Amino acid sequence: MKQYTFHVIHGPNLNLLGEREPAIYGTLTLEEINNRICEFAKSKNCEVRCFQSNSEGEIIDYIQKNRNCDGIIINAGAYTHTSIAIRDCLVSSGLPCIEVHLSNIHSRERFRRHSYIAPVCIGQICGFGYYSYIIALQALIHYLEKYSK
Ligand code: DQA
Numbered sequence: 001m002k003q004y005t006f007h008v009i010h011g012p013n014l015n016l017l018g019e020r021e022p023a024i025y026g027t028l029t030l031e032e033i034n035n036r037i038c039e040f041a042k043s044k045n046c047e048v049r050c051f052q053s054n055s056e057g058e059i060i061d062y063i064q065k066n067r068n069c070d071g072i073i074i075n076a077g078a079y080t081h082t083s084i085a086i087r088d089c090l091v092s093s094g095l096p097c098i099e100v101h102l103s104n105i106h107s108r109e110r111f112r113r114h115s116y117i118a119p120v121c122i123g124q125i126c127g128f129g130y131y132s133y134i135i136a137l138q139a140l141i142h143y144l145e146k147y148s149k
Pocket of ligand 1: 012077
């Protein structure tokens with residue numbers, strides 16, 4: 001298997017994980033989640049860089065700067081439901097992307113059901129807590145192995 005490099009992007013308020021609405025988002029901190037993601041990636045001989053920002057512009061700058069990687073996993077937080085700019089940026093990157101959420105956005109408030117980002121991603125994974133990121137990583141590796149030869 002090729003040694004892929006991926007970027008995992010966390011959007012606004014995800015820096016507060018651990019203390020933020022633990023009944024919905026769980027008790028793991030962002031650092032603990034990132035460690036689990038990196039551990040899993042290592043076991044698959046892949047490299048992952050994790051980035052968090054509360055700012056839409058910084059997320060866009062980060063994606064633009066890192067277009068040379070193999071894929072993106074993004075939990076855009078509330079920007080999922082509002083940001084055409086992040087969607088456009090993902091499209092221009094030309095990279096395979098997977099959208100992730102800790103919570104099941106389809107079983108919550110109606111406004112969370114719509115994502116501007118999902119239609120430009122390979123797929124969306126939500127509802128599995130931190131494990132959503134692990135599933136996304138597995139899916140991205142599978143996708144690249146299968147389709148990008
Ligand atoms: C979230 C779901 C979003 O609706 C919310 O705004 C978040 C977190 C999740 O991971 O479940 O900030 O992306």
